[in-house]
Amino acid sequence: MVNEVIKAEGLTKIFNKNLVAVDHVSFNVEDGEIFGFLGPNGAGKTTTIKMLTTVLRPTEGRAFVMGYDVVKQASNVRKVIGVVPQEYTADEDLTGYENIMLCADLYGVPRDVARKRAHELLELVELTRFKDKKVETYSGGMRRRLELACGLINRPKILFLDEPTLGLDVQTRAAIWDYIRRLKEEYNMTIFMTTHYLEEADALCDRIAIIDYGKIVALDSPSNLKNSLGGDIITLTIKENIDVSDIIRSVDNVKYVRYEGGAYRIKAESGEITAPLIIEALRRKGYTVVKLFLSKPTLDEVYLEYTGRRMRDTEESMDSFIRYRITMRRARAR
Amino acid sequence: MSVVGESSPSLLRGLWALTVRELKKWLSDPVMVVMFVLQPLIWMGLLGKSMNINALFSSRGISNMPALIPVPGVYLVPPSQGIIYINSTLLQQIFSNIGSEIVQNTFGVADYFSYMAVGMISMIVVMTSTFSGVSIVWDRRLGFLDKVLSTPVPRASIIFSKILNAFLRAVFQATVILALAYMLGLRLNPNFTLINMLGIYAAIFLVSVGLSSIFLAFSIRATRMERPMQFINLIMMPLMFASNTFFPVDLMPVWLQVIVRINPLTYLTDALRQLTILQLDLIKLLWDFTCLAAFATTLAVIGIVLSWRYLTA
Numbered sequence: 257m258v259n260e261v262i263k264a265e266g267l268t269k270i271f272n273k274n275l276v277a278v279d280h281v282s283f284n285v286e287d288g289e290i291f292g293f294l295g296p297n298g299a300g301k302t303t304t305i306k307m308l309t310t311v312l313r314p315t316e317g318r319a320f321v322m323g324y325d326v327v328k329q330a331s332n333v334r335k336v337i338g339v340v341p342q343e344y345t346a347d348e349d350l351t352g353y354e355n356i357m358l359c360a361d362l363y364g365v366p367r368d369v370a371r372k373r374a375h376e377l378l379e380l381v382e383l384t385r386f387k388d389k390k391v392e393t394y395s396g397g398m399r400r401r402l403e404l405a406c407g408l409i410n411r412p413k414i415l416f417l418d419e420p421t422l423g424l425d426v427q428t429r430a431a432i433w434d435y436i437r438r439l440k441e442e443y444n445m446t447i448f449m450t451t452h453y454l455e456e457a458d459a460l461c462d463r464i465a466i467i468d469y470g471k472i473v474a475l476d477s478p479s480n481l482k483n484s485l486g487g488d489i490i491t492l493t494i495k496e497n498i499d500v501s502d503i504i505r506s507v508d509n510v511k512y513v514r515y516e517g518g519a520y521r522i523k524a525e526s527g528e529i530t531a532p533l534i535i536e537a538l539r540r541k542g543y544t545v546v547k548l549f550l551s552k553p554t555l556d557e558v559y560l561e562y563t564g565r566r567m568r569d570t571e572e573s574m575d576s577f578i579r580y581r582i583t584m585r586r587a588r589a590r
Numbered sequence: 591m592s593v594v595g596e597s598s599p600s601l602l603r604g605l606w607a608l609t610v611r612e613l614k615k616w617l618s619d620p621v622m623v624v625m626f627v628l629q630p631l632i633w634m635g636l637l638g639k640s641m642n643i644n645a646l647f648s649s650r651g652i653s654n655m656p657a658l659i660p661v662p663g664v665y666l667v668p669p670s671q672g673i674i675y676i677n678s679t680l681l682q683q684i685f686s687n688i689g690s691e692i693v694q695n696t697f698g699v700a701d702y703f704s705y706m707a708v709g710m711i712s713m714i715v716v717m718t719s720t721f722s723g724v725s726i727v728w729d730r731r732l733g734f735l736d737k738v739l740s741t742p743v744p745r746a747s748i749i750f751s752k753i754l755n756a757f758l759r760a761v762f763q764a765t766v767i768l769a770l771a772y773m774l775g776l777r778l779n780p781n782f783t784l785i786n787m788l789g790i791y792a793a794i795f796l797v798s799v800g801l802s803s804i805f806l807a808f809s810i811r812a813t814r815m816e817r818p819m820q821f822i823n824l825i826m827m828p829l830m831f832a833s834n835t836f837f838p839v840d841l842m843p844v845w846l847q848v849i850v851r852i853n854p855l856t857y858l859t860d861a862l863r864q865l866t867i868l869q870l871d872l873i874k875l876l877w878d879f880t881c882l883a884a885f886a887t888t889l890a891v892i893g894i895v896l897s898w899r900y901l902t903a
Binding site: 306311342344345349350354359363366390416 | 599741
């Protein structure tokens with residue numbers, strides 16, 4: 257029995273002999289987990305997915321999916337995976353149902369099985385009502401759901417999702433997350449996904465690999481990654497206008513105190529236990545806390561820690577990318 | 591637990607599914623279908639009917655012709671010179687007859703429209719075949735190709751679906767245009783039967799296989815539509831004029847004849863004319879088919895091998 261459903265060893269892709277898109281990446285994905293690749297546009301996420309799904313041939317290194325080599329046993333790999341690409345690849349001139357059946361034909365799913373399964377999947381992604389409408393009439397969220405259904409027609413052991421909510425609004429995004437969780441439960445799959453949305457990685461993934469310039473810079477569960485930053489952030493303000501940094505510093509678990517803009521910014525382990533201790537210590541010395549915020553570290557901070565950049569800085573390039581995609585879609589819609 | 595390896599992708603099923611997709615896409619936009627048929631139809635109508643070559647020789651263009659035309663002549667008995675008079679109606683009749691004879695001898699048929707209309711059929715076959723190959727650029731750009739490549743469908747299905755699609759569309763359009771031309775006055779040869787029609791389809795098959803596969807190989811590496819489209823624009827007109835589409839080869843300068851004779855369009859057009867409007871010359875037809883087959887095999891082999899390499903590497 258394969259425990260590691262995906263195994264990458266020094267996986268590398270170099271385009272045109274000098275552009276290193278993926279740089280000696282190694283990781284294992286375990287059975288049944290949702291594994292996420294987090295990073296900005298151009299970090300090498302899609303290239304990695306394309307190598308794992310046999311669309312691109314690695315320049316160096318090896319990868320195994322369900323124990324099959326992605327280069328030497330590509331056709332076996334293709335049979336056991338489902339792929340939901342970043343683009344909307346469903347054909348706009350065909351109906352939702354026709355698109356699913358086209359996928360079934362490509363996978364060679366027996367016709368009668370495919371028909372039954374197509375209805376089941378359409379039901380699951382709540383598109384039954386629209387199944388005989390042309391895809392050009394679908395909204396972005398509906399298209400994404402259709403792509404999900406297409407990727408599942410062959411009952412894959414592993415589902416690859418490339419930016420599953422790219423360009424969708426916040427509400428639709430949350431709905432897609434729901435579908436992904438439901439699909440995973442229903443079919444007991446392993447999911448490999450890429451995203452540049454921190455909340456998405458946080459909400460969905462069991463483990464995350466942060467990828468930057470083609471390299472994995474951190475790999476762990478979201479909570480471990482956040483804990484690795486060394487605790488929570490407590491921000492407090494006192495009534496008196498006196499520097500109490502030393503008192504705060506003397507409290508157990510406090511790692512670091514800085515006074516900025518009228519407030520103390522404190523880094524501490526287990527903030528929910530430490531915060532009352534700080535209040536108590538200050539009260540004993542006669543100071544009154546008037547405001548206190550406790551914040552758990554976010555993935556954004558994790559990202560900053562490992563890459564030296566804020567994820568938000570990369571959002572702008574993502575926006576222009578989305579705009580390009582919308583233009584493409586219009587061009588296609590004639 | 592889902593069943594692993596239950597899918598059994600097959601060449602034919604994949605081929606059929608992808609071909610049906612293309613045909614559905616094509617037919618879902620009737621405007622495009624009509625425009626594609628309209629273009630050669632307009633060419634046919636305007637060029638075929640406006641270039642009224644038969645009228646050139648009918649002296650219809652000469653107005654105010656006197657009833658009797660004076661001509662310097664020679665009396666043989668007794669030998670002397672002087673002016674003779676010819677009845678102009680008779681003269682026109684003579685010119686007309688000579689004109690028809692010239693048209694018949696030049697084009698092989700008594701009217702230019704029929705000659706030209708068949709040329710248009712081969713033009714549409716060439717255009718449809720090249721466009722079908724080039725359409726892979728869109729598939730690639732929209733991510734459809736990558737998705738198909740991530741499925742276990744045999745790679746050959748992808749290549750053959752483009753070729754089959756080119757053939758089916760070309761057959762459809764050629765049939766429509768032939769029917770329209772017939773209504774507009776194309777004179778079919780009296781021995782025209784269903785077998786001729788099958789012959790036409792066979793010729794179309796060879797050309798569409800050759801052209802669509804070579805253009806598929808060209809465009810499969812292109813990331814944008816502009817380059818292949820520009821290339822088609824560049825070659826389409828010369829390809830048409832450097833062939834027998836509009837004019838017979840024998841009357842062209844020798845250097846041009848060389849080009850015309852390596853242009854596959856020439857053999858397609860000649861084969862189609864043999865099968866529709868001309869008195870069938872079996873030797874010529876066989877030669878046309880031999881050339882077309884050689885051309886199709888060469889281009890198809892190169893095209894399929896190059897595309898195959900790209901898709902599997």
